[in-house]
Amino acid sequence: MQTVAVIGTQWGDEGKGKIVDLLAADAAVVVRFQGGNNAAHTLVVGGEKFILRMVPAGALHPGKTCVIGNGMVVDPFALVEEIDRLKKHSQLSDPALLKISYDAHLVMPYHQAIDRAREERLGKRKVGTTGFGIGPAYEDKMARSGLRFADLASPAAFKSRLEYNLKEKNLYLKNVLKAKPVDGRRLLAQIAPMRRRLMPYLADTAALVAGVAAEGRKILFEGAHGTMLDIDHGTYPYVTSSSCLASAVFSGGGLPPGRLDAVLGISKAYTTRVGGGPFPSEIKGALSDRLREEGNEFGSATGRPRRVGWFDAVSARYAARLNGMWGLALTKLDVLTGVNPLRICYAYQIGSKRYDEMPPSCLALDKVRPLYEELPGWDENLGEARSLAELPENARRYLDRIAQLSGVKLAMVGVGAAREAIIILENPFLN
Ligand code: GDP
Ligand code: IMO
Ligand code: MG
Numbered sequence: 001m002q003t004v005a006v007i008g009t010q011w012g013d014e015g016k017g018k019i020v021d022l023l024a025a026d027a028a029v030v031v032r033f034q035g036g037n038n039a040a041h042t043l044v045v046g047g048e049k050f051i052l053r054m055v056p057a058g059a060l061h062p063g064k065t066c067v068i069g070n071g072m073v074v075d076p077f078a079l080v081e082e083i084d085r086l087k088k089h090s091q092l093s094d095p096a097l098l099k100i101s102y103d104a105h106l107v108m109p110y111h112q113a114i115d116r117a118r119e120e121r122l123g124k125r126k127v128g129t130t131g132f133g134i135g136p137a138y139e140d141k142m143a144r145s146g147l148r149f150a151d152l153a154s155p156a157a158f159k160s161r162l163e164y165n166l167k168e169k170n171l172y173l174k175n176v177l178k179a180k181p182v183d184g185r186r187l188l189a190q191i192a193p194m195r196r197r198l199m200p201y202l203a204d205t206a207a208l209v210a211g212v213a214a215e216g217r218k219i220l221f222e223g224a225h226g227t228m229l230d231i232d233h234g235t236y237p238y239v240t241s242s243s244c245l246a247s248a249v250f251s252g253g254g255l256p257p258g259r260l261d262a263v264l265g266i267s268k269a270y271t272t273r274v275g276g277g278p279f280p281s282e283i284k285g286a287l288s289d290r291l292r293e294e295g296n297e298f299g300s301a302t303g304r305p306r307r308v309g310w311f312d313a314v315s316a317r318y319a320a321r322l323n324g325m326w327g328l329a330l331t332k333l334d335v336l337t338g339v340n341p342l343r344i345c346y347a348y349q350i351g352s353k354r355y356d357e358m359p360p361s362c363l364a365l366d367k368v369r370p371l372y373e374e375l376p377g378w379d380e381n382l383g384e385a386r387s388l389a390e391l392p393e394n395a396r397r398y399l400d401r402i403a404q405l406s407g408v409k410l411a412m413v414g415v416g417a418a419r420e421a422i423i424i425l426e427n428p429f430l431n
Helices: 016-024 076-088 109-125 134-142 149-153 155-176 184-201 205-214 248-253 286-294 313-323 393-406
Strands: 003-008 029-032 041-045 048-052 065-068 098-101 219-222 262-268 271-273 307-309 327-331 342-350 353-355 369-375 410-414 422-424
Touching: 003 016, 003 313, 016 041, 016 219, 016 262, 016 327, 016 410, 016 422, 029 205, 065 205, 076 184, 098 184, 098 205, 109 134, 109 155, 149 155, 149 184, 155 184, 205 219, 205 248, 262 313, 286 307, 313 342, 313 393, 327 393, 342 393, 369 393, 393 410
Parallel strands: 003 219, 003 262, 029 065, 029 219, 065 098, 262 327, 327 410
Antiparallel strands: 041 048, 271 307, 342 353, 342 369, 410 422
């Protein structure tokens, strides 16, 4: 297959970065198509850890074109830092390999200030955002007042639109949110150096993607966040502000509809969530602390401890349907070593009603009683396994049950953070 999308099926941090890094070896182009630096995708290559926020996780393979698509909202100052960090490790040395869409929107410091001030005002009801200004930047995009990379081409017009926005945002910050306004002079002074750094990367990335697809070369689309954080289908309002589903590769990446060959859904062998909102299969107490430690479940974007839960087959089926999933990559199976028994949530109970599928509009998810089945665990270390045959029988049984309950075939199984710590059953690019 030639065009593949990697999509999170849970609440983010499923291990998408690691799978993108692996698949990128066979792709010509890797494309991010939504979100911004609220994403943090971790790769462990040659014993070194890299966290990519906006640059696609194909960047660690030489010669791959990496695209920041039009559907993204980009903090340009953070992007300059990210590029410099990668260059220090001799990556992205050829500027022709990074392409930023003219149409991607800019996240400005006033977006971050508004994001943080609003969260503070919400108190207990806060979403638990990353505070990186993602929601307010998407609001401006929809309100048609956002600034895009294309606007950098005319510095005078850019300055005047930025000043107009600043005035309005600072009034809102001061008078409504009772927060500190943004220093406009400082911001304006930062624009010219940022413009000089990023202008060389700008490109018509939608045309590039469509062209590469027409030539029959391989393209990998790197989803951010996860299905349950999707603005339309997630646990609203405890979601992020973009479309996180496979369907967003068309609007946010420029791939013509009908040209996407396969969607690989990524899921942990259990579940995690950062921030507020319902989490039906959440585990409380000592076992959650243990899984958090074993799985190093601390947010790579903000360092916050991740909430931990059992594998949720109801949300897995929901993600499989919404994304038209071809296969499932299950990560972090190694973290479950020593947990006995293991549980899988196969249905929800709300009041006296049982739900085998996600309740409409994820309603009353905070009132769910999860229905679990139990499976026996294993004590063996899985880190060296490279085939299913090398796994203990109970681990294989657990995998079979997850695939069966999710209704999707298993394509890969992660057994460690390193690039090579994976069991590959089927690689969509080699299929
Ligand atoms: P992403 O946002 O979906 O790319 O996921 P993150 O990178 O935020 O979080 C996943 C974490 O799990 C990272 O620290 C990865 O290095 C790590 N990881 C990925 N796959 C595996 C695996 O199979 N086993 C273990 N132990 N860690 C993994
Ligand atoms: P990756 O791509 C985990 C969560 C935040 C918060 C909610 C809204 O690394 O999987 P936002 O700042 O986006 O407005 O916050 O969404 N969230 C993520 N959680 N992984 C992510 O990305 C996330 N991106 C956003 O924690 O609950
Ligand atoms: Mg992450």
